[in-house]
Amino acid sequence: MSAPLTSLDRPNSYIGRSVPRPNAKRLLAGRGRYVSDLRLPRMLHAAFLRSPHAHARIVAINTDEARTLEGVHLVATGGDLAKICTPWIGTLDHFKGMTSAPQLPLPLDRVVWAGQAVVAVVAESRAIAEDALELIEVDYEDLPVVVDIDSAREAGGPLVNPGSANNTCFRSQLDNGTVDDAFANAAHVVEEEFSFGRHTAVTLEPRAIVADYDPAAGMLTVHHATQTPYQFQDLYSRHYGIAEARVRVIATDIGGSFGMKLHVYHEDMAVVGLSILLGRPVKYVADRIESFVSDIHARDHRVRARMALDSRGEILAMDVLDLTSIGAFSTYPRTSVVEGNQVIRLIGAPYRFKNYRATLEVIFQNKVQTSQYRAVGHPIACAVTERLVDLAAAKLGLDPFAIRAQNVIADDAYPQTSPTGYRFEALSHQACLKRLHELMNYGALRVEQADLRKRSVYRGIGIATFVEITNPSPAFYGVGGARISSQDGAILSLTPSGEVRCLISVTEQGQGTEAIISQIVADQLGLAQEHVKVITGDTEVTPHGGATWACRGAGIGGETALQAARALKRNILEIAALILQEQPSALDIIDGEVVDAGTRNQRLPIAEIARIAYFRSDTLPPGTQAQLTVSHHFAPQGYPFAFTNGIQGCSLEVDVETGFVKLLKHFIVEDCGRVINPMLVDEQLRGGIVQGLGAALFEECRYSETGQLMNGSLADYLVPMPMEMPDIVIAHVETPTADTELGAKGVGEAGTAAASACVLNAVNDALAPFGATINAVPITPARVLKALKRF
Amino acid sequence: MSGFEDSLLDEVDETVRIRLVVNGRKVVCEVAPRHTLVDCLRDTLELTGTHAGCEMGACGACLVQLDGRAVHSCLVFAVQADGATVNTIEGLTESGVLAELQAEFHRRNALQCGFCTPGMLVNAHELLSRVAQPSREEIRDALSGNYCRCTGYEAIIDAIDTVAKARSENGGAT
Ligand code: FES
Numbered sequence: 001m002s003a004p005l006t007s008l009d010r011p012n013s014y015i016g017r018s019v020p021r022p023n024a025k026r027l028l029a030g031r032g033r034y035v036s037d038l039r040l041p042r043m044l045h046a047a048f049l050r051s052p053h054a055h056a057r058i059v060a061i062n063t064d065e066a067r068t069l070e071g072v073h074l075v076a077t078g079g080d081l082a083k084i085c086t087p088w089i090g091t092l093d094h095f096k097g098m099t100s101a102p103q104l105p106l107p108l109d110r111v112v113w114a115g116q117a118v119v120a121v122v123a124e125s126r127a128i129a130e131d132a133l134e135l136i137e138v139d140y141e142d143l144p145v146v147v148d149i150d151s152a153r154e155a156g157g158p159l160v161n162p163g164s165a166n167n168t169c170f171r172s173q174l175d176n177g178t179v180d181d182a183f184a185n186a187a188h189v190v191e192e193e194f195s196f197g198r199h200t201a202v203t204l205e206p207r208a209i210v211a212d213y214d215p216a217a218g219m220l221t222v223h224h225a226t227q228t229p230y231q232f233q234d235l236y237s238r239h240y241g242i243a244e245a246r247v248r249v250i251a252t253d254i255g256g257s258f259g260m261k262l263h264v265y266h267e268d269m270a271v272v273g274l275s276i277l278l279g280r281p282v283k284y285v286a287d288r289i290e291s292f293v294s295d296i297h298a299r300d301h302r303v304r305a306r307m308a309l310d311s312r313g314e315i316l317a318m319d320v321l322d323l324t325s326i327g328a329f330s331t332y333p334r335t336s337v338v339e340g341n342q343v344i345r346l347i348g349a350p351y352r353f354k355n356y357r358a359t360l361e362v363i364f365q366n367k368v369q370t371s372q373y374r375a376v377g378h379p380i381a382c383a384v385t386e387r388l389v390d391l392a393a394a395k396l397g398l399d400p401f402a403i404r405a406q407n408v409i410a411d412d413a414y415p416q417t418s419p420t421g422y423r424f425e426a427l428s429h430q431a432c433l434k435r436l437h438e439l440m441n442y443g444a445l446r447v448e449q450a451d452l453r454k455r456s457v458y459r460g461i462g463i464a465t466f467v468e469i470t471n472p473s474p475a476f477y478g479v480g481g482a483r484i485s486s487q488d489g490a491i492l493s494l495t496p497s498g499e500v501r502c503l504i505s506v507t508e509q510g511q512g513t514e515a516i517i518s519q520i521v522a523d524q525l526g527l528a529q530e531h532v533k534v535i536t537g538d539t540e541v542t543p544h545g546g547a548t549w550a551c552r553g554a555g556i557g558g559e560t561a562l563q564a565a566r567a568l569k570r571n572i573l574e575i576a577a578l579i580l581q582e583q584p585s586a587l588d589i590i591d592g593e594v595v596d597a598g599t600r601n602q603r604l605p606i607a608e609i610a611r612i613a614y615f616r617s618d619t620l621p622p623g624t625q626a627q628l629t630v631s632h633h634f635a636p637q638g639y640p641f642a643f644t645n646g647i648q649g650c651s652l653e654v655d656v657e658t659g660f661v662k663l664l665k666h667f668i669v670e671d672c673g674r675v676i677n678p679m680l681v682d683e684q685l686r687g688g689i690v691q692g693l694g695a696a697l698f699e700e701c702r703y704s705e706t707g708q709l710m711n712g713s714l715a716d717y718l719v720p721m722p723m724e725m726p727d728i729v730i731a732h733v734e735t736p737t738a739d740t741e742l743g744a745k746g747v748g749e750a751g752t753a754a755a756s757a758c759v760l761n762a763v764n765d766a767l768a769p770f771g772a773t774i775n776a777v778p779i780t781p782a783r784v785l786k787a788l789k790r791f
Numbered sequence: 792m793s794g795f796e797d798s799l800l801d802e803v804d805e806t807v808r809i810r811l812v813v814n815g816r817k818v819v820c821e822v823a824p825r826h827t828l829v830d831c832l833r834d835t836l837e838l839t840g841t842h843a844g845c846e847m848g849a850c851g852a853c854l855v856q857l858d859g860r861a862v863h864s865c866l867v868f869a870v871q872a873d874g875a876t877v878n879t880i881e882g883l884t885e886s887g888v889l890a891e892l893q894a895e896f897h898r899r900n901a902l903q904c905g906f907c908t909p910g911m912l913v914n915a916h917e918l919l920s921r922v923a924q925p926s927r928e929e930i931r932d933a934l935s936g937n938y939c940r941c942t943g944y945e946a947i948i949d950a951i952d953t954v955a956k957a958r959s960e961n962g963g964a965t
């Protein structure tokens with residue numbers, strides 16, 4: 001017996017199919033082309049002298065000896081680059097009242113974090129440049145250092161930016177409803193103060209850039225390991241005063257990015273300037289220590305939150321204060337307040353309640369900047385919400401599944417607007433909860449837990465519901481004045497041999513962007529996937545667009561490709577109709593052949609149409625202009641964001657003697673709308689979860705009292721390794737967005753969003769028999785033992 | 792010029808001639824004593840398939856075969872490799888010894904950005920040549936010196952597991 005035919009049985013049906021990534025073969029053979037691999041003729045290498053102080057005045061810099069070292073071509077200080085580069089300020093207009101000091105590639109007279117680049121050396125090799133750094137003398141005069149958030153907020157305390165009134169970057173409040181009344185009348189109130197450590201992306205390939213300024217052509221080419229080449233084209237053009245069309249940014253293979261490689265870094269801006277000053281290609285690749293002290297960090301929040309419930313366990317209200325430390329500057333051009341803003345807007349998002357109040361305070365201190373890193377704000381919002389829900393469940397004697405089932409917004413109650421102002425088109429919390437319950441075999445896990453407890457084995461089960469922001473519209477950055485595109489563009493050409501070339505503005509960092517774009521184009525055009533070549537990441541070649549960040553690659557990039565492919569198909573069929581003396585509507589394309597739409601009888605290969613159009617246009621009717629290249633742009637309309645949702649669960653074991661947590665199994669039910677390539681989606685989820693689990697248990701950028709980063713190496717800063725990570729079970733619910741034909745939403749942050757929350761709930765579940773609780777992430781053995789009063 | 796600079800210059804200038812067999816070809820390199828094997832492979836020999844992620848032996852991105860064993864090329868000075876046989880991802884690919892692993896990594900999407908991948912493959916190859924049928928736990932353990940920041944490791948474990956099983960079904964050939 002054969003199963004009924006599905007859309008996947010159609011020829012060339014690639015949407016929804018787990019096909020491998022064509023570009024992965026190259027990477028597997030060691031033929032990646034990462035920026036760190038690049039070597040250009042006459043290329044020089046940059047290295048930076050970094051500040052040993054977290055806050056100091058630069059009194060004098062002596063570079064005389066360094067300049068005379070053989071092989072050194074240039075030693076540049078802040079003043080040298082300030083002559084050619086205009087300063088930048090990391091604020092956005094729609095964050096009313098936010099401030100941040102102007103920044104330059106290298107500082108003029110003051111350093112504001114330990115590790116800040118102060119002097120640049122360009123030499124024939126990186127080693128010689130580093131030798132020269134040792135010959136540079138800088139006189140510093142120590143200034144008071146602001147390290148922890150409490151002292152940063154103290155009135156009259158030291159200032160990160162002398163001259164400003166205080167250390168506040170931004171303050172904002174949401175107040176929706178009658179929060180005080182709701183708490184006054186509540187049957188139950190739960191309350192907790194949370195702290196979330198600073199952590200950082202740790203891409204396996206550090207930041208890398210090769211800037212190549214050609215003075216004769218007045219042309220700047222930058223090979224830049226970034227997700228967002230168009231953004232950098234704009235920035236290099238404006239800050240160095242080079243016409244945009246003469247700035248080319250190429251982002252080929254990127255060794256991991258996760259949001260970290262889309263911010264402006266001082267060294268990267270400096271390298272562009274150094275290349276302009278020298279008229280030669282200059283390369284800079286951060287080493288691992290430099291990555292730790294100068295890549296953006298993220299999270300670092302302290303949140304006080306309470307939740308009011310009625311006697312049956314209905315959530316009535318939430319009241320939140322989020323304090324977040326962002327370092328000495330707000331990043332450019334996306335700012336460092338987006339994370340806090342998302343924390344206060346995503347808290348409580350899965351639940352049906354009306355009264356919400358939140359205050360956000362974003363504070364400067366003498367540390368490296370924090371900014372957008374995978375799942376911006378989500379893990380914090382999710383952990384705060386889900387921990388309070390668990391605390392409420394415990395107080396009311398409800399099961400964690402039961403209290404969530406009772407309070408999540410019903411699947412048939414959409415569209416909905418959250419108390420924080422987010423508009424949800426359609427989410428599926430109820431379906432996901434149900435599915436997770438089965439997937440985990442929850443009943444059996446609880447039985448096993450109870451049995452093991454009798455033998456002093458302490459297992460914990462945790463679940464966490466989440467909402468993820470994807471497909472951001474211009475409401476995200478555009479309205480704030482940032483020149484960051486929310487639209488994407490595609491250029492599709494039929495080649496003379498009947499293949500298709502697709503230039504697209506969404507970029508590839510290993511998620512499989514190129515694979516899914518070729519799937520969509522092949523599917524829509526009726527071609528074999530191997531006949532579609534996708535090209536990304538070169539501003540000179542690919543059309544302008546937002547590129548891949550904030551989970552917009554599939555939802556926005558994919559829709560762009562789909563619409564472009566449909567336009568090219570219309571054009572091909574119009575010419576075919578002329579040749580075949582048919583109506584275009586009577587024709588279709590299957591496997592690269594024009595066929596009769598009804599009978600599927602083959603009529604003509606599209607290669608033949610291309611041949612005629614390109615080489616024998618004289619045989620086409622007079623006036624025919626064969627348009628076998630189409631260019632198409634698409635910007636999201638309708639809902640400002642395509643929100644996705646899901647739920648994670650985990651099972652773990654806490655060793656109450658040592659404080660070690662062993663992850664046993666992790667589960668996720670996720671709804672990202674239309675799934676284009678299930679295998680790639682699942683691997684995105686797994687990768688995201690593992691990053692979230694790292695944050696939950698291991699990762700923390702630790703600073704000394706004087707503002708020194710204490711664990712800036714891969715031996716000291718722990719990232720998850722295979723041995724500690726569990727197998728991850730995945731299931732899907734599909735609620736496509738009706739805003740696009742494709743219906744896809746994002747998935748890249750979903751794994752990270754709820755992993756910490758899940759582990760936090762599970763560890764607390766495991767510790768319940770001891771009456772011990774944990775409210776800080778990462779959950780280190782020391783914190784567990786402290787909670788158990790054994791340390 | 793001061794004496795300090797002169798001695799610094801001398802040190803930098805002084806290079807050593809080393810001979811290696813890299814990916815089956817005899818090569819001669821002039822290297823400075825401070826150059827590591829990964830520098831020599833990537834910069835001098837332009838074999839950029841070997842990556843550097845930490846340069847301190849923690850991440851495994853730089854694994855190559857040195858005289859048949861997987862070693863961290865960031866922890867070996869180039870001069871120490873004088874007279875050795877080195878196989879990098881490029882050579883191991885050409886010789887075909889990684890073909891099954893590469894095919895299975897591809898099929899299973901056991902890589903994303905691909906930066907960790909050459910090191911993963913070198914390590915997986917070594918594991919399978921030592922242990923014909925490792926358990927998933929043993930695979931996870933063996934890979935614990937190879938960081939991957941993109942995948943959740945599971946696909947990598949799956950791929951290695953699949954190759955190990957297929958080999959033992961085909962008569963235990965290694
Ligand atoms: S670069 Fe050698 S182990 Fe990381």
Ligand code: FES
Pocket residue numbers: 204255256510902903904905906907908938939940941942
């Ligand atoms: S695939 Fe990116 S580090 Fe492993």
